[in-house]
């Protein structure tokens with residue numbers, strides 16, 4: 001009998017295993033595939049290698065602004081793929097070593113609940129006092145006539161040795177936006193279409209708009225608020241028909257989409273009596289406990305923000321609770337990120353959400369365009385926006401578009417976690433010149449005394 | 457490393473609990489997994505066990521109302537850590553040891569400090585509070601020294617202030633137009649005892665009111681022969697081994713009710729907003745009073761269980777109820793309730809539905825009565841049934857039909873096969 005069995009060895013399962021072991025649990029980690037999950041093998045990490053390649057190209061192409069005349073002789077995609085594989089396997093090996101180091105037993109195979117107290121792995125039955133479900137998510141191909149033949153999954157895209165000359169990316173989430181960024185930079189003709197009216201619909205409207213402009217500047221054609229109705233082959237290409245008054249059609253070599261659904265199937269959830277939410281994710285309360293006592297769920301399988309840091313943060317809470325503590329998980333402190341050029345990151349409520357909650361909302365904003373570092377390095381797109389409640393100065397949300405947005409958002413997370421009011425944020429001091437000055441300046445603007453903006 | 461002892465959340469709705477007692481005085485050694493404190497909610501009492509071995513350092517005195525996730529004390533690994541704790545969280549050791557369960561009150565005193573009884577003892581001491589909490593406290597003229605913090609390390613956070621703002625304070629000014637005090641006269645009523653409406657009493661108080669206030673409750677009453685059930689029970693109990701649990705009338709009733717519910721699913725439902733939710737599962741609760749007020753432990757999926765199993769589970773639930781060790785899971789989430797007043801010589805009554813369920817069956821005593829059968833007066837054991845249901849969603853006829861199905865099974869238990 002184990003103290004804790006964790007199902008799934010992605011970033012969520014891994015962190016839960018280590019944290020449980022740190023609390024002296026006897027831990028088993030069940031994984032059908034390879035350790036590292038989506039994030040390490042098919043997600044965050046691989047796509048960052050590709051984005052770095054694209055960014056390097058972008059900098060070389062912009063080098064002329066700094067007097068450097070450089071010519072790109074060619075792009076060797078095989079090297080990108082090999083580097084990507086290398087990084088993934090280094091991280092995976094590190095994770096495997098640490099699991100061993102902490103005495104976590106890795107059980108190879110698919111874990112299926114037989115009852116609330118037992119799981120089956122390859123026909124053998126195992127028991128634990130507590131369970132943590134961390135089975136992640138999988139790609140769910142939308143049911144669109146003809147799409148299958150034209151489909152390029154993100155898994156395939158990350159292994160491409162030749163990029164399609166033209167591609168339709170269907171969807172407006174972070175993964176789609178990053179894919180559009182990469183393909184476009186490497187010369188594919190990219191069209192991005194989505195049913196939602198704006199990019200990153202979960203984000204503040206201003207962020208969506210800034211990102212849309214940036215993607216257009218990169219050369220991406222956007223069709224927002226339009227549904228992909230059908231895909232028809234013509235020769236080596238496909239004609240994609242979108243809904244909408246003008247019924248536009250787009251001819252491309254490939255269609256990429258990446259919607260993800262929680263992995264709740266073939267897991268025996270019904271045998272354990274674990275309930276799902278309406279969106280198909282596993283229902284978990286603020287302690288990350290499912291509808292069954294002693295069974296916790298974390299990461300993509302519980303929905304919310306389907307990102308890696310959410311999974312690993314939930315893992316800590318769930319592991320501590322499984323080991324007898326009672327920690328609440330702060331869903332409102334989970335930041336969100338996308339690595340486009342420029343990056344987009346946020347935490348907390350958007351301006352619109354805050355207004356809908358009937359709060360006394362005010363915003364402060366500071367554009368990168370007048371930040372010293374941004375001007376020096378010629379990266380001037382973007383802004384930092386602070387949404388706060390006028391009454392007590394409570395910071396409700398922070399929305400950043402711009403270089404290093406995903407690093408900067410950490411400042412906002414700390415501020416919100418420790419309940420700084422906008423006044424504490426405004427009183428901060430940062431090294432000059434850095435992008436981080438923007439966060440302080442946005443808070444000062446919120447209070448009406450930004451030093452580098454015209455008098456209000 | 458110092459380990460925090462916090463109040464666990466024992467159920468979805470739990471917000472506070474009473475810290476009944478500490479098992480150890482300050483500085484005593486507790487073993488890992490050993491009980492360190494006892495808390496009591498309005499539904500259950502719960503033993504908090506120490507996750508680690510170490511020296512106990514209580515911060516919140518026994519008898520205090522505490523909030524979920526509040527830190528009530530610490531476990532230090534060694535004397536050195538204990539000394540640090542004493543510095544960081546000074547408490548009057550004497551106070552804690554003397555505090556006991558029978559200390560009156562036990563209400564969350566919104567103005568009393570969490571750690572000690574001496575208000576204002578934090579003067580000159582650093583109060584740890586988030587900037588937002590400070591600002592809110594200032595805005596509302598709250599004294600931070602008197603507010604218990606539930607953040608990391610006992611830090612006062614926004615939620616602590618919100619909690620105080622949300623609840624009406626006891627010290628709230630009295631209404632301006634206060635009724636004049638009645639003149640002292642020989643007819644004036646004097647109070648013999650004041651019983652605070654709290655704990656289980658408060659839950660019953662609220663639930664009863666909610667039930668009648670929400671539903672249109674109709675009670676149908678009938679009487680049936682208990683002969684078949686008596687024979688059935690005797691026959692089975694006679695063939696049981698001495699160590700097997702004897703079956704009770706309640707167990708037979710639970711089974712019969714569960715089977716009747718299966719045939720009349722509408723009775724096994726709840727109203728949720730604009731929706732009638734007919735439940736798939738049939739969880740029958742049996743109301744009982746083990747001296748601490750009314751509780752209703754459930755037999756889950758009673759329709760799928762044998763009468764023997766039901767009898768056994770009931771026995772276990774009663775034992776647990778007596779020992780006060782029922783878990784919340786055993787008390788929540790029923791779909792129908794049975795209540796039996798037979799032991800008190802009651803026949804017919806009007807039970808109140810156990811909200812949010814939609815029906816409840818009241819059982820009277822089994823009593824021998826003259827009864828006309830085939831034009832002859834015979835003596836027969838009879839039992840009265842009172843079915844109350846929510847007339848908003850269950851019409852009279854379907855309610856009566858449910859009762860009919862049930863009475864047939866009681867009169868002829870073989871129909872349960």
Ligand SMILES: Cc1cc2nc3c(=O)[nH]c(=O)nc-3n(C[C@H](O)[C@H](O)[C@H](O)COP(=O)(O)OP(=O)(O)OC[C@H]3O[C@@H](n4cnc5c(N)ncnc54)[C@H](O)[C@@H]3O)c2cc1C
Nearest residue numbers: 008010012032037038039043044111136299300306307308
């Ligand atoms: C292209 C792409 C890019 C992304 N980029 C980012 C990014 O930049 N930043 C970010 O934060 N997030 C990113 N994400 C999302 C991120 O990968 C996920 O949020 C994260 O991996 C979720 O972690 P997890 O542990 O919940 O699940 P997963 O990583 O999906 O791991 C679940 C694991 O469980 C295993 N498993 C499933 N069922 C069973 C079973 N029954 N028994 C045993 N094992 C089982 C699976 O094999 C898998 O290894 C990206 C995703 C994609 C697809």
